[in-house]
Amino acid sequence: MPLLAVRNLRTEFSGDDGTFAAVEDVSFDLEAGEVIGIVGESGSGKSVTALSILGLIPDPPGRITKGSITFDGQDLLGLSERRMRRIRGADIAMIFQEPMTSLNPVFTIGDQITETIRFHERIGRRAARDRAIEMLDRVGIALPAQRLDEYPHQLSGGMRQRAMIAIALSCNPRLLLADEPTTALDVTIQAQILDLLRELQEELRMAVVLITHDLGVVAQHVDRVMVMYAGRVVEEASVMDAFARPSHPYTQGLLRSIPSLDEERERLDAIPGMVPSPFALPPGCRFAPRCIHARDACAAMHPPLIEVGEAHRAACIGLVDYDLARLAATA
Amino acid sequence: MATEAVAVARDEGWLARLRRNRVLRRLRQHKLFLTGFALFAVVLVMAVFAPLIAPLPPDEIQFRHRFEPPSLAFPMGTDNFGRDLLSRVVYGARLSLEIGFTVVLLTGIFGTAIGAAAGYYRKLDNPLMRVMDALMAFPAILLAVAIAAALGASAVNAVIALAAVYTPRTARIVRASVLVVREMEYVQAARACGATNWRIMRRHILPNSMAPLIVQLTFIFAYAVLAEAILSFLGVGPEPPTPTWGNIVAEGRQYIREAPWITLFPGLAIAMTVLGLNLLGDGLRDALDPRMRVQQG
Numbered sequence: 126m127p128l129l130a131v132r133n134l135r136t137e138f139s140g141d142d143g144t145f146a147a148v149e150d151v152s153f154d155l156e157a158g159e160v161i162g163i164v165g166e167s168g169s170g171k172s173v174t175a176l177s178i179l180g181l182i183p184d185p186p187g188r189i190t191k192g193s194i195t196f197d198g199q200d201l202l203g204l205s206e207r208r209m210r211r212i213r214g215a216d217i218a219m220i221f222q223e224p225m226t227s228l229n230p231v232f233t234i235g236d237q238i239t240e241t242i243r244f245h246e247r248i249g250r251r252a253a254r255d256r257a258i259e260m261l262d263r264v265g266i267a268l269p270a271q272r273l274d275e276y277p278h279q280l281s282g283g284m285r286q287r288a289m290i291a292i293a294l295s296c297n298p299r300l301l302l303a304d305e306p307t308t309a310l311d312v313t314i315q316a317q318i319l320d321l322l323r324e325l326q327e328e329l330r331m332a333v334v335l336i337t338h339d340l341g342v343v344a345q346h347v348d349r350v351m352v353m354y355a356g357r358v359v360e361e362a363s364v365m366d367a368f369a370r371p372s373h374p375y376t377q378g379l380l381r382s383i384p385s386l387d388e389e390r391e392r393l394d395a396i397p398g399m400v401p402s403p404f405a406l407p408p409g410c411r412f413a414p415r416c417i418h419a420r421d422a423c424a425a426m427h428p429p430l431i432e433v434g435e436a437h438r439a440a441c442i443g444l445v446d447y448d449l450a451r452l453a454a455t456a
Numbered sequence: 457m458a459t460e461a462v463a464v465a466r467d468e469g470w471l472a473r474l475r476r477n478r479v480l481r482r483l484r485q486h487k488l489f490l491t492g493f494a495l496f497a498v499v500l501v502m503a504v505f506a507p508l509i510a511p512l513p514p515d516e517i518q519f520r521h522r523f524e525p526p527s528l529a530f531p532m533g534t535d536n537f538g539r540d541l542l543s544r545v546v547y548g549a550r551l552s553l554e555i556g557f558t559v560v561l562l563t564g565i566f567g568t569a570i571g572a573a574a575g576y577y578r579k580l581d582n583p584l585m586r587v588m589d590a591l592m593a594f595p596a597i598l599l600a601v602a603i604a605a606a607l608g609a610s611a612v613n614a615v616i617a618l619a620a621v622y623t624p625r626t627a628r629i630v631r632a633s634v635l636v637v638r639e640m641e642y643v644q645a646a647r648a649c650g651a652t653n654w655r656i657m658r659r660h661i662l663p664n665s666m667a668p669l670i671v672q673l674t675f676i677f678a679y680a681v682l683a684e685a686i687l688s689f690l691g692v693g694p695e696p697p698t699p700t701w702g703n704i705v706a707e708g709r710q711y712i713r714e715a716p717w718i719t720l721f722p723g724l725a726i727a728m729t730v731l732g733l734n735l736l737g738d739g740l741r742d743a744l745d746p747r748m749r750v751q752q753g
Binding site: 151181229240 | 647663
């Protein structure tokens, strides 16, 4: 049984302009100790997927209207807010994009780590403090006992992200949701943080959902990739397959837009056009308007995820017989 | 080496930490703040040590000395009953400040509670804030006079009236900053760690929304002192013979041609307090302004 099973998730947001699905028909499994990368542009539904898992979609305006999320055999969507709070931080933890703003400026780092520990475990002040020091040491912060009494503004961006990781991991979660954990950091720091995450993941044998828009991050740090576009999963594959045999035109486009050292090229290939507005989604395949392979049939239906290899699926009708697809669409 | 540094960091007392505090450091360099602080401190000392400072009891009547102009014996002169005006102004500081402080306390508590609830729970926002808007639609003094008149003239009722008038202003300010802080990533992060709403409110939202409130409360203190004087002047404030600056001015009004000092000195005391509190508030606003913090940090 997988640690986390997401099935046909649909998360909607409604506002004055109407209702739209930020995430639609998203399904995936995550085994204990596995690292999956969710890749996509801004607005593709990556973060909403993560927040849905933790039950942190602000309601209103958001709501999960369809699907199920099962963690360790428990249906998370059916849990009470009270039970869900026990799971947050203790079993499933999350780290965010902005280390500058994800720590409370008025409390010391130590306060914020011990707060989480003492929230989930019956443990004394001293013991919690010792654990906090241990956690800071573990995430590679020098002089942890001293840093513990410092305020967030006294730490650099990289150190703050390390502190965030220390908070997230302080209760030994089995699943970590990392939402663009390195996007706001310098490139050199990015690598350090990602290496740290990988190390800790192996050490603590936890499963990780790494959300990013950076395929370079994915290549080195995850086992499996899920590519999202406009709220839907367009391709799911092992890292090797995703890079060697990308099947969906969007994945292919993303890979072509990465600069390469081996080839000499004047310009990088960009994917033409923009992500569609969630209020004006094209009929059928959402990527069709930007796709160089688009045919009439693409507008006719949502392409389902089609097996194109072992544990490798992509949602593009270019992968099947066009006549068959057209037949299915008209039927 | 490392352990030594740790020991030093931990042994550093609260005094040393206070000395390095950015806000305090900035306040110490703010001349207007220091002026305001000094003015307010004078009034505060007057109120606290009134029995030591006042040469005579504030209600001791000496008919031989009615309407005496300021002299060495009576530095601020005497009133129509021959009461020493200095003693009355000094004792008047007590009730004026007590009223100001209680109003600040009450508006702080109710304003924070209402503003925080409205800002945090979207469903409460409209009902609560529309009631506040309705209260704010009345001119402040008029509403205070109406409430005080309805409840009867006394110090307690003046406090209730003023608190009711200033609570909506406080609630608005708290709501505005809660709306901002609520969207901060650390609030989301706390929620992702399993914190309850109450805890998020208490530990993460309120401490980070207090700066504008603190500034506003110093101004409300000033308004309350002024408004109390107005209520007393209009006869719906604390009843004589308890001296407050407002009712000393009110009583002296009829003799303003013959004995202007009766109204002048309590008036000066009011002006000094209000000016001091305003300067204090301006200084706090500058020191707590996050934009200035960035410049320095």
